[in-house]
Structure formats: structure tokens, C-alpha cells
Amino acid sequence: MKIIMLGAPGAGKGTQAKMIADKYALPHVSTGDIFRANLKEGTELGMKVKAYMDQGALVPDELTVEILLDRVSKDDCKNGYVLDGFPRTIPQAEVLDKELEKLGDAVDLAIDVEVPDENIVRRMSGRRACVKCGATYHVEHIPPKQEGICDRCGAELIQRDDDKPETVQKRLSVYHEQTAPLIDYYTKKGILKTVDGTQDMDAVFGAITAIIDRH
Ligand code: ADP
Ligand code: AMP
Numbered sequence: 001m002k003i004i005m006l007g008a009p010g011a012g013k014g015t016q017a018k019m020i021a022d023k024y025a026l027p028h029v030s031t032g033d034i035f036r037a038n039l040k041e042g043t044e045l046g047m048k049v050k051a052y053m054d055q056g057a058l059v060p061d062e063l064t065v066e067i068l069l070d071r072v073s074k075d076d077c078k079n080g081y082v083l084d085g086f087p088r089t090i091p092q093a094e095v096l097d098k099e100l101e102k103l104g105d106a107v108d109l110a111i112d113v114e115v116p117d118e119n120i121v122r123r124m125s126g127r128r129a130c131v132k133c134g135a136t137y138h139v140e141h142i143p144p145k146q147e148g149i150c151d152r153c154g155a156e157l158i159q160r161d162d163d164k165p166e167t168v169q170k171r172l173s174v175y176h177e178q179t180a181p182l183i184d185y186y187t188k189k190g191i192l193k194t195v196d197g198t199q200d201m202d203a204v205f206g207a208i209t210a211i212i213d214r215h
Contacts, residue, residue, distance in 0.1 A: 001212070002083075002108050004086075004109070004111070005084045006111065007112055007115065008115060009172065010168070011120065012115065012197050012201070014085075014136055020212070023209065024082075026082050027081045029072060029077070030083075032085045035049045054162065057174060065092055069095075089178050090181055093186075107186075110186035110191050111211065112183055112186075112193070114195065114197050120168070120172060121165065123138065125163065127159070128148075130153060131158055133153045141200075
């Protein structure tokens with residue numbers, strides 16, 4: 001099963017994608033996580049994407065598509081995957097569809113986690129991420145058991161550089177201009193499903209698993 005998570009930055013795509021990946025034994029593929037890992041390691045790719053990420057802009061399609069196609073060609077993706085943060089533009093979606101078509105395959109579901117802009121800023125300013133395993137928390141809504149420490153692996157929790165309020169506004173406008181058109185794109189393909197992302201994490205997950213199990 002190939003699932004795409006859609007939604008504004010901070011809507012809860014990553015949180016839900018990790019839960020889906022665990023329950024259905026699918027790899028969780030996040031282009032943002034791949035870029036952040038490269039930034040941390042100081043690779044050539046990390047250096048190329050840094051300025052875009054710092055500004056809250058999108059990394060160019062050519063670069064992003066290459067990274068994504070390489071990742072999903074790996075063995076662990078042969079029975080499907082959950083994409084989180086990709087595609088973010090119509091050209092990215094078109095390339096993915098064409099590549100899958102060559103294999104006689106297609107995306108099964110695009111799940112849009114809907115959260116209004118006014119909730120997004122609060123979500124992102126309270127987001128904390130584990131430096132080691134990438135688990136995400138929220139200081140108010142989904143706090144770790146011990147402040148500043150990851151429940152899963154015990155490493156330190158940090159605030160992402162691009163979660164500062166100025167960058168969040170920029171990312172939201174980029175989302176509305178470049179990513180939101182994908183809702184229409186997948187609606188036309190008949191695979192878009194929408195869930196109310198303002199509910200608590202488990203209720204959102206319940207709505208998503210109902211969709212997947214019906215599919
Ligand atoms: P995205 O991957 O869409 O950018 P995340 O999954 O990282 O978003 O979630 C953004 C922030 O909101 C995180 O701090 C996360 O813990 C929190 N969060 C996720 N889902 C919910 C929810 N249903 N209710 C409240 N907070 C949530
Ligand atoms: P995310 O972790 O999904 O919020 O992504 C963090 C940042 O990585 C974004 O603000 C972009 O700069 C970059 N990024 C992640 N995925 C993509 C993508 N599919 N296309 C372009 N840029 C991306």
C-alpha cells in the first residue's frame with residue numbers, strides 16, 4: 001500500500017505517518033527527515049538544501065525528486081510506504097505518478113490532515129523533536145514524560161530552527177501556494193480522503209485507520 005500524507009506544515013502528518021508505519025509495517029519516508037539528517041551530517045546534499053530550509057522555502061523539485069525516487073527504490077519499500085512531506089508540488093506528484101506507472105503501479109490513498117492556519121502556529125511553536133530518533137512531541141498537547149527528554153530513546157529534545165514564528169508564516173504561505181493544489185490533483189484521481197486534524201492524536205489515527213482498513 002502506498003499512502004501519501006497531505007496537510008499544512010504542523011498539521012500532524014509526521015505524527016500520523018509514524019503511527020501508520022508502525023501499525024501496517026510500512027516504511028515512513030519523510031523528505032524533511034532525509035534533508036535534516038543530511039544537514040546534521042554536513043553532507044553535500046545537506047549544504048545544498050540548508051538555505052531553502054532555513055528560509056522556509058521548498059527545496060527545488062529536481063533535487064527533491066531524485067532523493068525521493070532513490071529512497072523508494074530501496075528493498076524495504078517494495079510492498080509500499082507512507083510518504084510524509086512529499087509530494088509538495090504538482091510537478092513532484094506528476095513525476096511520482098509517472099515513475100509508478102512505469103512499474104504498473106499507483107498511489108493508493110492521499111490522506112489530507114486538515115487543520116486551520118490559526119491552530120498551526122501553536123502546533124509548530126510547541127513542537128519538539130528528538131535529535132536522535134526523530135520522534136516528535138508537543139509541549140502542551142503531546143508532552144514527553146520527562147521534559148526535554150525523548151520517551152523512546154532518552155536523547156535530547158530540541159526545537160527545529162524552521163519552527164520559529166517568522167519561518168512558520170513563510171512555510172504556511174508556501175503551503176497554500178504550492179502544496180494545497182495537490183488536494184485538487186488527488187481529488188480528481190479519486191484517491192483523496194480528508195480527516196479532521198484538530199482532534200486529538202488518537203482520534204485522528206482512528207479516522208485514518210478506518211480509511212485504510214476500508215480500502
Ligand atoms: P507535520 O509532520 O505535519 O509537520 P507533526 O506531526 O510534526 O506535523 O506535528 C506538529 C506538532 O503538533 C508536533 O508538536 C506534534 O506533537 C503536534 N501534534 C500532532 N498531532 C496533534 C494532534 N492531533 N493534536 C495536538 N497536537 C498534535
Ligand atoms: P518537513 O519536515 O516536511 O516540514 O520539511 C522541512 C523542510 O524541508 C521544508 O520546509 C522544505 O524546505 C524541505 N522539504 C521537505 N520536503 C520537501 C519537498 N517534498 N519538496 C521541497 N522541499 C521539501
